[in-house]
Amino acid sequence: MDGTNRSSIRPGARVSIVLKEDQRTGRLTEGVVRDILTNSPTHPRGVKVRLESGLVGRVKEILA
Secondary structure, X not given: OOOOEHHHOOXXXXXXXXXXXXXXXXXXXXXXXXXXXXXXXXXXXXXEEEEOOOOEEEEEEEOO
């Protein structure tokens, strides 16, 4: 499932995000969502979240 819809992302969900510095390479980082930072219901490049590790990035995939 992709990460463009805010309604499909919840705190505690396991996701893959792309960090700002990894946008050129597309390298993904896995983690658990702590906060959802995007206010709009959708975002074409992915909803911005903060992981429990403190990293911030855009959701590319919601993991099972």
